[in-house]
Amino acid sequence: xxxxxxxxxxxxxxxxxxxxxxxxxxxxxxxxxxxxxxxxxxxxxxxxxxxxxxxxxxxxxxxxxxxxxxxxxxxxxxxxxxxxxxxxxxxxxxxxxxxxxxxxxxxxxxxxxxxxxxxxxxxxxxxxxxxxxxxxxxxxxxxxxxxxxxxxxxxxxxxxxxxxxxxxxxxxxxxxxxxxxxxxxxxxxxxxxxxxxxxxxxxxxxxxxxxxxxxxxxxxxxxxxxxxxxxxxxxxxxxxxxxxxxxxxxxxxxxxxxxxxxxxxxxxxxxxxxxxxxxxxxxxxxxxxxxxxxxxxxxxxxxxxxxxxxxxxxxxxxxxxxxxxxxxxxxxxxxxxxxxxxxxxxxxxxxxxxxxxxxxxxxxxxxxxxxxxxxxxxxxxxxxxxxxxxxxxxxxxxxxxxxxxxxxxxxxxxxxxxxxxxxxxxxxxxxxxxxxxxxxxxxxxxxxxxxxxxxxxxxxxxxxxxxx
Amino acid sequence: xxxxxxxxxxxxxxxxxxxxxxxxxxxxxxxxxxxxxxxxxxxxxxxxxxxxxxxxxxxxxxxxxxxxxxxxxxxxxxxxxxxxxxxxxxxxxxxxxxxxxxxxxxxxxxxxxxxxxxxxxxxxxxxxxxxxxxxxxxxxxxxxxxxxxxxxxxxxxxxxxxxxxxxxxxxxxxxxxxxxxxxxxxxxxxxxxxxxxxxxxxxxxxxxxxxxxxxxxxxxxxxxxxxxxxxxxxxxx
Amino acid sequence: xxxxxxxxxxxxxxxxxxxxxxxxxxxxxxxxxxxxxxxxxxxxxxxxxxxxxxxxxxxxxxxxxxxxxxxxxxxxxxxxxxxxxxxxxxxxxxxxxxxxxxxxxxxxxxxxxxxxxxxxxxxxxxxxxxxxxxxxxxxxxxxxxxxxxxxxxxxxxxxxxxxxxxxxxxxxxxx
Numbered sequence: 001x002x003x004x005x006x007x008x009x010x011x012x013x014x015x016x017x018x019x020x021x022x023x024x025x026x027x028x029x030x031x032x033x034x035x036x037x038x039x040x041x042x043x044x045x046x047x048x049x050x051x052x053x054x055x056x057x058x059x060x061x062x063x064x065x066x067x068x069x070x071x072x073x074x075x076x077x078x079x080x081x082x083x084x085x086x087x088x089x090x091x092x093x094x095x096x097x098x099x100x101x102x103x104x105x106x107x108x109x110x111x112x113x114x115x116x117x118x119x120x121x122x123x124x125x126x127x128x129x130x131x132x133x134x135x136x137x138x139x140x141x142x143x144x145x146x147x148x149x150x151x152x153x154x155x156x157x158x159x160x161x162x163x164x165x166x167x168x169x170x171x172x173x174x175x176x177x178x179x180x181x182x183x184x185x186x187x188x189x190x191x192x193x194x195x196x197x198x199x200x201x202x203x204x205x206x207x208x209x210x211x212x213x214x215x216x217x218x219x220x221x222x223x224x225x226x227x228x229x230x231x232x233x234x235x236x237x238x239x240x241x242x243x244x245x246x247x248x249x250x251x252x253x254x255x256x257x258x259x260x261x262x263x264x265x266x267x268x269x270x271x272x273x274x275x276x277x278x279x280x281x282x283x284x285x286x287x288x289x290x291x292x293x294x295x296x297x298x299x300x301x302x303x304x305x306x307x308x309x310x311x312x313x314x315x316x317x318x319x320x321x322x323x324x325x326x327x328x329x330x331x332x333x334x335x336x337x338x339x340x341x342x343x344x345x346x347x348x349x350x351x352x353x354x355x356x357x358x359x360x361x362x363x364x365x366x367x368x369x370x371x372x373x374x375x376x377x378x379x380x381x382x383x384x385x386x387x388x389x390x391x392x393x394x395x396x397x398x399x400x401x402x403x404x405x406x407x408x409x410x411x412x413x414x415x416x417x418x419x420x421x422x423x424x425x426x427x428x429x430x431x432x433x434x435x436x437x438x439x440x441x442x443x444x445x446x447x448x449x450x451x452x453x454x455x456x457x458x459x460x461x462x463x464x465x466x467x468x
Numbered sequence: 469x470x471x472x473x474x475x476x477x478x479x480x481x482x483x484x485x486x487x488x489x490x491x492x493x494x495x496x497x498x499x500x501x502x503x504x505x506x507x508x509x510x511x512x513x514x515x516x517x518x519x520x521x522x523x524x525x526x527x528x529x530x531x532x533x534x535x536x537x538x539x540x541x542x543x544x545x546x547x548x549x550x551x552x553x554x555x556x557x558x559x560x561x562x563x564x565x566x567x568x569x570x571x572x573x574x575x576x577x578x579x580x581x582x583x584x585x586x587x588x589x590x591x592x593x594x595x596x597x598x599x600x601x602x603x604x605x606x607x608x609x610x611x612x613x614x615x616x617x618x619x620x621x622x623x624x625x626x627x628x629x630x631x632x633x634x635x636x637x638x639x640x641x642x643x644x645x646x647x648x649x650x651x652x653x654x655x656x657x658x659x660x661x662x663x664x665x666x667x668x669x670x671x672x673x674x675x676x677x678x679x680x681x682x683x684x685x686x687x688x689x690x691x692x693x694x695x696x697x698x699x700x701x702x703x704x705x
Numbered sequence: 706x707x708x709x710x711x712x713x714x715x716x717x718x719x720x721x722x723x724x725x726x727x728x729x730x731x732x733x734x735x736x737x738x739x740x741x742x743x744x745x746x747x748x749x750x751x752x753x754x755x756x757x758x759x760x761x762x763x764x765x766x767x768x769x770x771x772x773x774x775x776x777x778x779x780x781x782x783x784x785x786x787x788x789x790x791x792x793x794x795x796x797x798x799x800x801x802x803x804x805x806x807x808x809x810x811x812x813x814x815x816x817x818x819x820x821x822x823x824x825x826x827x828x829x830x831x832x833x834x835x836x837x838x839x840x841x842x843x844x845x846x847x848x849x850x851x852x853x854x855x856x857x858x859x860x861x862x863x864x865x866x867x868x869x870x871x872x873x874x875x876x877x878x879x880x
Binding site: 028154158169175176208209211217220222224227238446 | 805879880
């Protein structure tokens, strides 16, 4: 029942019934105001992030000029932090599609205020991820040889290589999620066009494409969003599977595992949903969106994170059990490294940072208190990043011929470039939240049309109408 | 039956571990023949040596009863090479003579092949190789000098194979057994390395491949390597 | 003002009033294709008593998907034979890599054709003057209609009965 002693049952539910008290124009203003008024904190944040990004770009230029040797890579650890962070960003990108496409198809109304923030997270995470296949190339100025175009060298890229699958799959996902983000944005661009002036007006007018809100336009938009939602789900499932096959198609011990594809996908959902929760808590505070992002949204998101975490545990154990049982010498040595060897601190960090949040999220208090949810979900992503570290770097340090075992130590170049993408993501996201209405206003208003309060016995409950 | 112009050869290397003394003359010869740069002591300690052939060495026992177990390892020129399908730009492919060919100017440096090779015989140019004067006078004009960002590995001295084949074809015959000698084979003082055509049953390497001492490295992985080792006596593997 | 048709715009606060007004306008003889309803919120399909439009979008998407499928097949199955290079242990065209490439290009074409198809069907981008009112995005429903001048008085009466405001010539705003 009601766990808030001060709020009467009725007021608690009206607050929940998607802002019935507010007029449409009030909602518009509440969403547009934080976009237009930017305080000093915003500019300090942007300046700091830009500084980190600039330093990272310098480090990348240094890398291109001097060669990959300025990183810590060696034989046999040919792939290190760049590929780790690449996999991490692809993982983060999965949550956006989960929320907007899957929940839209399931008609889960609590997704309404979150979809745009989630889709933006996907698009920017993919942009950051897409940088890494370029950054880690030994001769990045020849990257275009991976593109299939007829040329007088009569050479063609190799479509059997998982890196080519990566190229097309990530491009597809990036194009798909950007178009999805934009399509759902058009009515809100029209709203912003109608309420702003000057440079903003010009931008919104261009992006709104002349949207008026006629019934035909809404009908077509709905149909397109429905098709998009269905089409983007196989894409997002396949992208991380393809990235996992970068590892699984080799005969490297511990990479050569058939469970990699679903393991990575579930891990991505876990990591991405946690990142989404982190971002939502921060944006809610920074843009004063407390009215739109309420406790029931975090509650539902927290439950999803917990379920994803349980799925991750299952797939991790399914892979680990088989490796441990098989007793293959090199795999046994790799496991020994993690459990009681030099990699043990990272391994226990990974396990605790992935398991503790699953337990904590079982408590409603943790899910609905923003500060606690922020801490828990940050911990999840620390654990998931460490997991990718151990898979990529930890496995490569050992292989079938012991003479070829090695150790890896990162350098400032790699760390700077990794930091560059984190700062770049945050920068893009911050700028996005100021240029585009963060909350999908039309979807919230659409949700309001469907909700009423109904009395069942002594309870006053919100009911949703079963209309499309 | 001698191979005629119609049957393609399959080049193979035989390493007789009973004869190998671990003197590393093959390593030096390979560096000289193939313009392989020297990485230096600190980079080598970090695992960034550039040797295309390297003597894998393991220490056994405690002083004063220490034994060294060693074997020369180079690109095994696998028949079913795991490094070939993973290159996104076909910088490594399987040529009709059974060699795993590396095309230097096609490589964009993803290093996927390095991860996929179970023998870890592929080396990467981490920096632009420096050949301090007067070593530049010694560079082999038959082999390209690689810049940074390119993977490289033992090629069975394909430049020597080609030059002998061309000379033989100009004389209207096939290369004789033992006529083609990669740099390491030519240099090896005790004669532990032998090179020849596995498809010719009469060649020396074919006969040795049928020896009871023969084994191949990591055979259980199914890579079908073209390097055949002959088991040694006590001092070696 | 006698021969050409009269254009009117009316704003309503609420969906039910709009629907009733539309019903009465139907009975006055104004057909559906002379009426356009603009809203800031999507109303469910038949809530305002009007018919549903048939879309070519699904067919565009299907055509796009088929095109993508064939392009993927071309890239994965045909081109390796054009530029032949053998790699160890695998034939030039194997089922699993080809399946991955075909799948990804099919999905890419589906997505892009959905987006371009919906833009084409909506005739977007359409900048230029069009009848519109800014209050639409503040939650009002705008009814835009064309009728013969003789019916104008009756139409205005119906609109006022249902609490319409801002009734008049529609302003052609730059969109």
